Amino acid sequence: MANAAAARRGSLSMMATVATPGAASVKRLTSPEEELLKNTDVFIFDCDGVIWRGDSLIDKVPSVLEKLRAMGKRMFFVTNNSTKSRKGYKSKFSSLGLDVQDEEIFSSSFAAAAYLEQKNFxxxxxxxxxxxxxxxxxxxxxxxxxxxxxxxxxxxxxxxxxxxxxxxxxxxxxxxxxxxxxxxxxxxxxxxxxxxxxxxxxxxxxxxxxxxxxxxxxxxxxxxxxxxxxxxxxxxxxxVGKPSPLMIDYIVYKYKIPKDKICMVGDRLDTDILFGKDNGLKTVLTLSGVTSEEKLLGAANKIHPDFFVSSIADFFP
Amino acid sequence: MANAAAARRGSLSMMATVATPGAASVKRLTSPEEELLKNTDVFIFDCDGVIWRGDSLIDKVPSVLEKLRAMGKRMFFVTNNSTKSRKGYKSKFSSLGLDVQDEEIFSSSFAAAAYLEQKNFxxxxxxxxxxxxxxxxxxxxxxxxxxxxxxxxxxxxxxxxxxxxxxxxxxxxxxxxxxxxxxxxxxxxxxxxxxxxxxxxxxxxxxxxxxxxxxxxxxxxxxxxxxxxxxxxxxxxxxVGKPSPLMIDYIVYKYKIPKDKICMVGDRLDTDILFGKDNGLKTVLTLSGVTSEEKLLGAANKIHPDFFVSSIADFFP
Known part of the structure; x- marks a missing residue:
């Protein structure tokens, strides 16, 4: 699926903006500093299809994360996969050469524990x-x-x-x-x-x-x-995992960050982008995962991210 | 559950008719010949709670079935349990001393096969x-x-x-x-x-x-x-099993019996009785299974069988 999407991306990647009846408001990110970076304090990244695909890191991701950190941006990595704990996920990040902290990782296993903690279970x-x-x-x-x-x-x-x-x-x-x-x-x-x-x-x-x-x-x-x-x-x-608002509430409460300074970055329209929009966040769809440009821009798609990118490498062209 | 229902039945069994706000139309079967038997050609019996409870036959069931057969009534035994075939169920009937034919048994395993046959799979x-x-x-x-x-x-x-x-x-x-x-x-x-x-x-x-x-x-x-x-x-x-209409369609088609000559007998309001009513059949609820008289006659119950009985022994008082 990701390969087919990649093939389709190739044939369309020359088009910087596309106007179709169903997707008038979907815009390719062309001036990241102006359009996104200067107004965003926190990036929430979905992992699969954004940071990695299966066991392979997506091209240029380490330098993108480094540059965001150098700009003082805070970041969280979310995954609905509950099979590992945050500690378990940290090993996966490390094995791919990414240095992240436990508290930057929001697995749904952690979300379940955070929910029970919040309830004083x-x-x-x-x-x-x-x-x-x-x-x-x-x-x-x-x-x-x-x-x-x-x-x-x-x-x-x-x-x-x-x-x-x-x-x-x-x-x-x-x-x-x-x-x-x-x-x-x-x-x-x-x-x-x-x-x-x-x-x-x-x-x-x-x-x-x-x-x-x-x-x-x-x-x-x-x-x-x-x-x-x-x-x-x-x-x-x-x-407790996506698309529940629990995680956003947790970040807003714990780090005192207003929602309009948070951007959700994901590869799925009906989970990641919908989750971001439903929670009042900025949203960026990356085509590096399961969603094709045709699907994103097609008339049948009713879920419109603020911007789309080929991969998060487009944050620093 | 069945025991608690039995206990509750005991305390209420003297009341032949009960009028409550929610159950004005629910009537105990008091004149079975007049009210039920003379207008019914086919009885569809749910098994668990009607014919048996677990591994025990319900009192007087063999003689009720014999009398119905002697009157020329046709009967079917339905169960949503798919773990046995009709042949497998026949062994269960035999072990309880009941002589039924394979084609009188409608297990949901059979219903699945009948559906595929009907579709010419x-x-x-x-x-x-x-x-x-x-x-x-x-x-x-x-x-x-x-x-x-x-x-x-x-x-x-x-x-x-x-x-x-x-x-x-x-x-x-x-x-x-x-x-x-x-x-x-x-x-x-x-x-x-x-x-x-x-x-x-x-x-x-x-x-x-x-x-x-x-x-x-x-x-x-x-x-x-x-x-x-x-x-x-x-x-x-x-x-394909209850409450799907497939089984009724099959009986009507195969045996050329009009729906108003068919009576569904079961112990559950939300499956058996609803199933019968949705399919235009006569319905009798028996209190020999999971439904208590309080629940049947309570204002909260919106599913009203034509008649109710303590057990199918009431067909021949």
Whole structure:
């Protein structure tokens, strides 16, 4: 998909501005200093398709980030992927030669912990049941909230005998559901009982239908695991990752930065750009990921970023 | 739940008719011959809560069925449970001492096969990918439609290496999703690719949130597996079990019976009774399952069967 988009970009990259019926307000960024940099204090970057594609860094990204830092800009890196903690993500940045701080990383695993911290969940003395991988548990450890499930429930099966009941811990006060490649019926039933019978809060790291576990194909995302728990509980989750406003509220509150000084940079119209617009941020779409210029400028597209770029290298032409 | 309902029934069973603001039109069946039997040619019975509870037959059911047969009534037994085929269900009836025919049993596994037969799916030369247990595959075998997945994909895992892609059979033209206690990420991704990339039709046996695998607690139902595939595809399935009208259409078409001569008998307001009413059938709610008389007659209930009974033994007082 990214390759096809890249091929399409090649054929259209000579056009600096394009007027189509559906996209009158979409403009290529041509004077970055004037149009963007001087009015922006914080950049929120989506990672996949913006900073890297799969395991490869996107061209010129390190120098762009360096130049932004030299100008005193603050930056955050967001990802809906909950499989790693912020610490886990820092290793990925380091392996690609990027020096970022833990607190600059907003993974949805961190978002789940930040939400529970904000609610003062710890004071309830309750536990969290986790559907997901190591990232969620690592973030819960950092805020001192006890948790069960997660990787420990990998491979568990339900052996049904007449009268059998799955016993659950009645201290489970929240169920956090994220991407989990070891999802199984034990976990489904545990979550169902905790939510339906304990009254535990149902929290989703994200609801992305597909994700990019490898470059070779799209993979069923956390939307699968969350959809499953919706299906057996009839309940809607509290969403903490994109496009929930929680992360923006957190940045505004913690760093005292007005929203109009924040710019969301992403490669997806219906998640990143919509998320930015819904939260009152400036928005820049980069064509270095899954969105093609045809799609962006087509009449069918109703989601219009303030600017678009071929990649964030266009911030410093 | 059934026990609590039974306890509540006991305290109210002396009241033959009850008038409450929300349930003016709900009437206890008092003259079955006059009110029901003489105008009904076909009875469609939900199984769990009507014929049996878990592994126990409900009192007097064999003699009720015998008397109905002696009167020349036709009967069908419906269940949204897809884990068994009709043949598999016949064994359950036999083990409880009930003599029923294969063609009197409408399991949702059969409904999926009947739907594909009606569409002439076999003529496409395509295969079905199954998320579910043995029942679905057994029914597909009977109509000569090839299938993969199902119990054969139990225990499969995805080992992610850079560039890895799960290869799927490009001849998969439909994905049938039912209850599957060996649900795993391999199955989720297989179904996601078949639907999103092959364009396979997404068929759900049923979307029940919970089911009664054992009497001891409610278990996450096929709504879990279906919700999961909705979550990663963004698509709504074709529903073949209750409350889809497919089964009624099949009975009307195959046996040439007008809908007003058919009565749906069930223990759930929001599935069985709603299903009957939506399809223009007569409806009888039995209190022998999950619905209490208070709930039925309460102002909050907006789903009104034509009659209610303590159990189907009330058909022959």
């Amino acid at each position: 710890k004071a309830t003395g309750k536990k969290v049941y986790v559907i997901g991988e190591v990232g969620i548990g690592e973030e819960l450890d950092l805020i001192g909230v006890p948790h069960i499930g997660g990787p420990a429930d990998k491979g568990k099966t339900i052996e049904l005998t007449p009268g059998y009941a799955l016993e659950i811990d009645h201290d489970v006060g929240a169920v956090v559901v994220g991407f989990d490649r070891h999802f199984n019926y034990h976990k489904i039933q545990y979550a169902q009982l905790a939510i339906n019978e304990n009254g535990a809060e149902f929290i989703a790291t994200n609801m992305d239908a597909v994700t990019h576990l490898t470059d070779a194909q799209e993979w069923a995302g956390a939307g699968s695991m969350v959809g499953c728990i919706k299906g057996c509980t009839g309940k809607e989750p509290t969403l | 076999k003529a496409t030369g395509k295969k079905v990918y199954v998320i579910g247990e043995v029942g679905i595959g057994e029914e597909l075998d009977l109509i000569g439609v090839p299938h993969i997945g199902g119990p054969a994909d139990k225990g499969k895992t995805i080992e992610l290496t850079p560039g890895y892609a799960l290869e799927i059979d490009h001849d998969v033209g439909a994905v049938v999703v039912g209850f599957d206690r060996h649900f795993n990420y391999h199955k989720i991704q297989y179904a996601q690719l078949a639907i999103n990339e092959n364009g396979a039709e997404f068929i759900a046996t049923n979307m029940d949130a919970v089911t009664h695998l054992t009497d001891a607690q409610e278990w996450a139902g096929a709504g879990s597996m279906v919700g999961c595939i909705k979550g990663c595809t963004g698509k709504e399935p074709t529903l």
